[in-house]
Amino acid sequence: MTSIIKLGGSAISDKGVPFSFNEENVKELGRALAETGEQAFLIHGGGAWGHPVAAQYGLNAFSYSKNVIGASRTRRAMLMLSVKVQKALLDVGIGTFYMSPQHIVDGARVAGDLFSMGIYPLTYGDVIFEPGKGMRVIGGDEIALKLSGLIKAERAIFIINTEGIIGEDGETIRRISISGANGFSVKEIPIFVGGRTVKFGEVLQAIEKSSSDATGGIAYKLMVASKLASEGIVAYFVPPRSQEIAKAIKGEDIKGSVVIG
Ligand SMILES: Nc1ncnc2c1ncn2[C@@H]1O[C@H](COP(=O)(O)OP(=O)(O)O)[C@@H](O)[C@H]1O
Numbered sequence: 001m002t003s004i005i006k007l008g009g010s011a012i013s014d015k016g017v018p019f020s021f022n023e024e025n026v027k028e029l030g031r032a033l034a035e036t037g038e039q040a041f042l043i044h045g046g047g048a049w050g051h052p053v054a055a056q057y058g059l060n061a062f063s064y065s066k067n068v069i070g071a072s073r074t075r076r077a078m079l080m081l082s083v084k085v086q087k088a089l090l091d092v093g094i095g096t097f098y099m100s101p102q103h104i105v106d107g108a109r110v111a112g113d114l115f116s117m118g119i120y121p122l123t124y125g126d127v128i129f130e131p132g133k134g135m136r137v138i139g140g141d142e143i144a145l146k147l148s149g150l151i152k153a154e155r156a157i158f159i160i161n162t163e164g165i166i167g168e169d170g171e172t173i174r175r176i177s178i179s180g181a182n183g184f185s186v187k188e189i190p191i192f193v194g195g196r197t198v199k200f201g202e203v204l205q206a207i208e209k210s211s212s213d214a215t216g217g218i219a220y221k222l223m224v225a226s227k228l229a230s231e232g233i234v235a236y237f238v239p240p241r242s243q244e245i246a247k248a249i250k251g252e253d254i255k256g257s258v259v260i261g
């Protein structure tokens, strides 16, 4: 079985503390990979590294920028974060092969060969250049969606800093469904943003306005999960604990949330 695993920036850093890094949470993923031995394409987010620098220069995923220095600084911050992520994974015996999202189409082409060698391809949210358009941020969640069209994966696992998707009552919503027929309707999920609560269904048309971060936050992640689920790829939202991640990799019941078609 192959998983696309997005290690959330919220899980590997404290977004409230610029350039903070949570090495242990990265190792939790590494241990889950080592334990299960399943194939996975890894993506990590920007957390306290990419987001603050991107914001400082007005860069985001929803508009193109000509800010050369801002783009260069954001890319440098992401490189530095990725070095730490790759080191933490190596420390628990996980070898990665990193590739820029700029070249993800080429990268995806060799993913199968890398898998067969026991290597985990790894990419991360970054600034990309689109010919004829310009530079913009591409978030790790968007990369997960793009990758789903490039490699054959059965599951997408989003590791975040909460116990999955949280409902109005503060409890984890265990089973989410696009139609609402066989689980909690995705449209009704509360998005908690800056002391307000809005329903996912209401922000769907303007996701970028529902979050203060450069890539659309949890609403964008839910949108990606819904698209994946509609394509038959089960999406999991799990906290950064190796047991829960390992269960998601194996397709078992998790304490977090699962999004189904
Ligand atoms: N209903 C919800 N369930 C879980 N998290 C939510 C919810 N509404 C808002 N959030 C916020 O979304 C954050 C996760 O999204 P995001 O910061 O984009 O994560 P990542 O850094 O992994 O991409 C959580 O830390 C939480 O603050």
Ligand SMILES: [Mg+2]
Residues within 6 Å of the ligand: 009, 045, 139, 213, 215, 216, 217, 218
């Ligand atoms: Mg995010």
